[in-house]
Amino acid sequence: DDHRQAQSASDPAVVKRLASVGQPVPGIELQIRDENGTVLPSGETGELFVRGDQVSGRYTGIGSVLDADGWFPTKDIATLDADGYLFIGGRSDDTIIRGGENIAPAELEDVLIEHADVRDVAVVGVDDPQWGQAIVAVVVPTAGTDPDPEELREHVRKSLRGSRTPDRVVFRDELPTNATGKVLRREIVEDLRASAQ
Structure with missing residues (x-):
């Protein structure tokens, strides 16, 4: 529905949602952090961290990469807008x-x-x-x-x-x-x- 609304909207912020990957599904939390790990406000660009029951953060041969609070560093550069829409801008290793x-x-x-x-x-x-x-x-x-x-x-x-x-x-x-x-x-x-x- 969001994308249908955005296609006919005149508000630039709503139209911009067409470039987003949407909002998180229920049970998933998102944070955008700077290089020091500080959580950034909406509209700021940083690394995407996710947390939720579906996020295991385990890799064969490495083990868990979750931080102490259960957050997974995705290595994706991203921005969350004020309405919780996620915009991916590339990989942090790029x-x-x-x-x-x-x-x-x-x-x-x-x-x-x-x-x-x-x-x-x-x-x-x-x-x-x-x-x-x-x-x-x-x-x-x-x-x-x-x-x-x-x-x-x-x-x-x-x-x-x-x-x-x-x-x-x-x-x-x-x-x-x-x-x-x-x-x-x-x-x-x-x-x-x-x-x-």
């Missing part, structure tokens, strides 16, 4: 740490994919001696276009802070994906390392 700032690749990807010359994009971090990690946007151009890397960087700079602007933009014919269509970021990073040598 987070780029540039000059001490944590940068979620999805934030840049959402901006870049809006550009008419970009058919697909993945943003990754690669080792950098000055910043710890450099931001690299790997772009699959729209057919028949020849995007300018500086124009794409400027496109990001108009929407996000300057520190989130890609240090480099590289072009590929396709992004590597698994059978379910998930982008294989580690393969992209390895490809970038190999091409830099």
